[in-house]
Amino acid sequence: xxxxxxxAERVLHGIRFLIAxxxxxxxxxxxxxxxxxxxxxxxxxxxxxxxxxxxxxAQIWVIFLAAGIAMREKLHIGVDILYEVLPDVLKRITALxxxxxxxxxxxxxxxxxxxxxxxxxxxxxxALGIPMWIPYLSLPVGLGYFFLEFSIAYLKKVxxxxxxxxxxxxxxx
Amino acid sequence: MILxxxxxxxxxxxxxxxxxxxxxxxxxxxxxxxxxxxxISQRLFAGLDSFTIMAIPFFVLSGLLMERGGIARRMIDFAxxxxxxxxxxxxxxxxxxxxxxxxxxxxxxADTAATASLMLPEMRRRCYDIDFAAGxxxxxxxxxxxxxxxxxxxxxxxxxxxxxGDMFIAGVVPGFLMALGxxxxxxxxxxxxGGVYSQVQPFSLKELxxxxxxxxxxxxxxxxIIGGIVGGVFTPTEAASVAVATGLxxxxxxxxxxxxxxxxxxxLRAASISASVMMIIAVANIFSWLVAREGVPQLLVGFxxxxxxxxxxxxxxxxxxxxxxxxxxxxxxxxxxxVPVLMPVAQSYGIDPLHLGVVIIINLSIGMITPPYGxxxxxxxxxAQRPIMRVAGKIILPLSFMLAVLLLVTYVPxxxxxxxxxxxxx
Numbered sequence: 001x002x003x004x005x006x007x008a009e010r011v012l013h014g015i016r017f018l019i020a021x022x023x024x025x026x027x028x029x030x031x032x033x034x035x036x037x038x039x040x041x042x043x044x045x046x047x048x049x050x051x052x053x054x055x056x057x058a059q060i061w062v063i064f065l066a067a068g069i070a071m072r073e074k075l076h077i078g079v080d081i082l083y084e085v086l087p088d089v090l091k092r093i094t095a096l097x098x099x100x101x102x103x104x105x106x107x108x109x110x111x112x113x114x115x116x117x118x119x120x121x122x123x124x125x126x127a128l129g130i131p132m133w134i135p136y137l138s139l140p141v142g143l144g145y146f147f148l149e150f151s152i153a154y155l156k157k158v159x160x161x162x163x164x165x166x167x168x169x170x171x172x173x
Numbered sequence: 174m175i176l177x178x179x180x181x182x183x184x185x186x187x188x189x190x191x192x193x194x195x196x197x198x199x200x201x202x203x204x205x206x207x208x209x210x211x212x213i214s215q216r217l218f219a220g221l222d223s224f225t226i227m228a229i230p231f232f233v234l235s236g237l238l239m240e241r242g243g244i245a246r247r248m249i250d251f252a253x254x255x256x257x258x259x260x261x262x263x264x265x266x267x268x269x270x271x272x273x274x275x276x277x278x279x280x281x282x283a284d285t286a287a288t289a290s291l292m293l294p295e296m297r298r299r300c301y302d303i304d305f306a307a308g309x310x311x312x313x314x315x316x317x318x319x320x321x322x323x324x325x326x327x328x329x330x331x332x333x334x335x336x337x338g339d340m341f342i343a344g345v346v347p348g349f350l351m352a353l354g355x356x357x358x359x360x361x362x363x364x365x366x367g368g369v370y371s372q373v374q375p376f377s378l379k380e381l382x383x384x385x386x387x388x389x390x391x392x393x394x395x396x397x398i399i400g401g402i403v404g405g406v407f408t409p410t411e412a413a414s415v416a417v418a419t420g421l422x423x424x425x426x427x428x429x430x431x432x433x434x435x436x437x438x439x440x441l442r443a444a445s446i447s448a449s450v451m452m453i454i455a456v457a458n459i460f461s462w463l464v465a466r467e468g469v470p471q472l473l474v475g476f477x478x479x480x481x482x483x484x485x486x487x488x489x490x491x492x493x494x495x496x497x498x499x500x501x502x503x504x505x506x507x508x509x510x511x512v513p514v515l516m517p518v519a520q521s522y523g524i525d526p527l528h529l530g531v532v533i534i535i536n537l538s539i540g541m542i543t544p545p546y547g548x549x550x551x552x553x554x555x556x557a558q559r560p561i562m563r564v565a566g567k568i569i570l571p572l573s574f575m576l577a578v579l580l581l582v583t584y585v586p587x588x589x590x591x592x593x594x595x596x597x598x599x
Binding site for chain 1 (some may be wrong): 184185187188189190191192193194197200211212213214215217218221222223224227228230231234253308326407410411414415417418437440441443444445446447448449451452453455486501503545546548
């Protein structure tokens with residue numbers, strides 16, 4: 001294997017590991033924050049200010065980051081009955097068509113998030129005054145990773161020796 | 174617009190993930206209308222910036238914790254003791270287990286997978302008709318969205334401005350009626366084909382008591398969720414987080430089948446399953462915005478009222494349309510696109526939003542067992558290792574019972590509204 005491919009694989013593995021760790025930490029935070037909200041109200045008799053707000057921001061980060069993981073684990077729902085019966089060449093063409101249009105959509109979304117990031121530098125959240133660029137940053141970061149996994153999955157379909165779905169079966173952690 | 178619709182259908186049947194099918198089509202409409210493209214990222218963010226829909230990842234995680242923590246097996250043991258003495262025992266056990274799992278998880282496909290993996294080997298050994306059994310289990314799995322807690326109901330309530338708690342309670346009676354219908358379907362099949370279905374185990378009150386005792390921690394889940402929401406103790410999101418805590422306690426310390434080292438993998442799995450659903454919610458938010466901007470609900474109200482001002486006719490058209498939609502579209506996407514349009518139309522006919530919500534949910538749950546896009550049918554067929562169309566061919570009997578309940582729910586609204594009304598007046 002060429003050294004550049006080895007480096008690329010290591011970088012990809014590193015990114016995937018980092019994303020997985022972030023998702024697990026943020027998801028765990030969501031659970032703890034909401035349980036603390038409930039416990040604060042009923043057990044300790046006080047309201048935990050901002051727990052709902054920070055948990056909601058964590059949720060946004062989790063979903064945008066995990067969208068890429070879901071792509072890799074083939075969890076994004078689609079109706080592939082027709083695709084499965086197509087001849088090999090048509091399968092490749094279809095995959096290329098989806099890859100191009102899907103990349104265009106993600107590119108528009110990532111590009112649009114720049115405007116949100118600019119607004120976010122002037123905005124703060126209502127409960128805790130958190131700068132809004134922090135939750136808005138989830139869009140370019142999460143969608144960027146989604147784009148990476150989407151491209152890998154569909155390039156494999158376009159260029160695979162056999163067009164049968166041959167994504168690896170490794171799990172994310 | 175017609176070109177965009179053609180592209181939407183093309184992408185859909187070409188197997189593109191629904192997220193891209195909807196996102197690409199919406200972006201093309203925005204481009205055609207010369208609306209700034211930054212609206213895409215704004216709507217994506219707004220679609221996820223919601224405390225209510227946080228219940229979805231929590232219910233997914235609690236379902237995974239329960240599945241990994243041994244709840245499905247204990248539920249099946251209890252169901253076996255409860256109905257295993259009746260002819261066609263394993264068919265009935267799979268319906269009761271599917272109903273029980275629907276009450277602890279929010280996902281129909283997860284319930285189907287759990288029941289089918291545990292029940293099918295024994296059904297094969299006893300020479301049951303596996304195509305029928307898989308179809309019945311797919312139908313039992315499709316009760317997941319109707320019996321609370323339900324991810325579909327959370328999404329519907331959030332886009333339709335209905336209380337999630339009321340939706341959950343409204344689904345209880347129709348859900349159990351559907352379960353009863355499926356039990357009858359299993360029983361009639363067993364009566365008709367005799368022979369292999371006559372092997373049963375004798376009823377034992379002692380065994381029923383023992384299995385019920387072992388399953389008590391599992392039964393805690395619906396009691397906490399529904400009781401907490403109805404009693405005003407928790408919001409649905411808080412109830413879902415408590416369900417996660419209960420799942421952890423039961424799996425780690427009571428059943429002891431869950432290990433701490435399993436948790437990162439389960440959390441990651443829950444996050445990616447949730448992302449696959451919630452990205453559809455985010456992208457559909459662009460669609461809903463466009464639908465509202467173009468005044469589609471008002472156009473539809475005008476069109477439908479020119480056809481008939483009778484609500485029963487509207488409901489009949491709705492059922493036909495939704496069953497068709499459910500056959501081809503993913504349920505969450507269908508809810509996100511259709512509910513903002515249908516709610517105002519139904520209100521113009523004087524139909525209760527809760528009633529409409531449950532009718533929509535039942536229609537789409539029927540869509541989960543009808544090809545070409547029947548998600549629980551896929552799961553059951555794949556676990557049974559049988560061709561989808563063979564299993565689909567045997568779905569007619571369970572399907573006819575589900576359709577009968579749909580008709581009852583559609584034309585007797587009190588089946589849906591009586592229980593929420595009862596709790597509201599207390």
